[in-house]
Ligand SMILES: NC(=O)C1=CN([C@@H]2O[C@H](COP(=O)(O)OP(=O)(O)OC[C@H]3O[C@@H](n4cnc5c(N)ncnc54)[C@H](O)[C@@H]3O)[C@@H](O)[C@H]2O)C=CC1
């Protein structure tokens with residue numbers, strides 16, 4: 164894992180601009196706002212989205228692809244994976260031998276992206292998660308080929324969003340399940356922790372902030388500690404105390420581990436399914 168890019172280069176080198184975003188919903192929108200907050204020049208950015216809704220001060224938003232002959236040096240593809248076959252034919256002519264294409268589409272493989280965008284200089288799959296909005300996200304990355312300069316630029320962009328990790332493409336769906344989907348699982352856990360507290364007598368106004376702060380504090384501590392989370396758990400559990408009694412419930416028949424295995428496996432399988440569906444469209 165890395166949280167720093169290799170040097171103090173600008174967020175987007177001149178030769179990697181203009182930077183277009185095709186589709187800017189929850190995820191691409193969060194990435195863009197983090198980059199803008201960290202020095203991306205809004206003038207380097209063009210957002211193409213059907214709603215035409217503004218993104219940020221100074222960023223041009225259009226509802227369809229420009230027809231003035233302009234092309235992007237870098238393009239962030241942020242539509243839903245199922246949209247790819249519909250949007251690719253119109254977008255492909257804009258993706259030239261000079262373009263770095265960054266796709267955040269869950270499940271859609273490099274080979275499929277290469278089929279739709281054959282001329283792209285490089286294609287990068289990036290799997291961010293929602294906390295990138297705060298610069299506290301996780302970004303899994305893989306690519307088919309990159310020059311050193313492009314790699315530096317990608318790492319700079321990714322490190323601004325949080326920490327990044329290069330993975331093999333055969334690890335990508337697992338990274339997606341763990342980190343891309345992971346915030347949703349953690350939010351569920353927080354909600355469940357708070358609801359359990361309410362059932363035992365706290366009000367919602369008391370339980371929810373306590374649950375959120377407990378997870379935030381525990382995660383910060385796990386990040387800094389020189390022992391593993393499993394060992395930290397044992398430090399909280401005093402012999403004969405109440406934590407152990409609670410952990411006995413989580414640990415019985417490895418209940419929590421089994422639940423997380425099944426959870427990640429279900430997400431992983433859906434990523435594989437989306438990959439196969441996207442591949443079917445290129446076989447037709
Ligand atoms: N939400 C999340 O936590 C994560 C999402 N992703 C990926 O991000 C992508 C988008 O997901 P969300 O942001 O959650 O969905 P979303 O529905 O918020 O965003 C989709 C965007 O695509 C745009 N769009 C639809 N048709 C278009 C067209 N013809 N031309 C241009 N733009 C078009 C929509 O206007 C919208 O801005 C997906 O591929 C997903 O796999 C990846 C990691 C995490």
Ligand SMILES: O=C(O)[C@@H]1CCC=N1
Pocket residue numbers: 269339343344
């Ligand atoms: O649910 C999804 O498909 C995307 C991928 C990771 C997070 N959201």
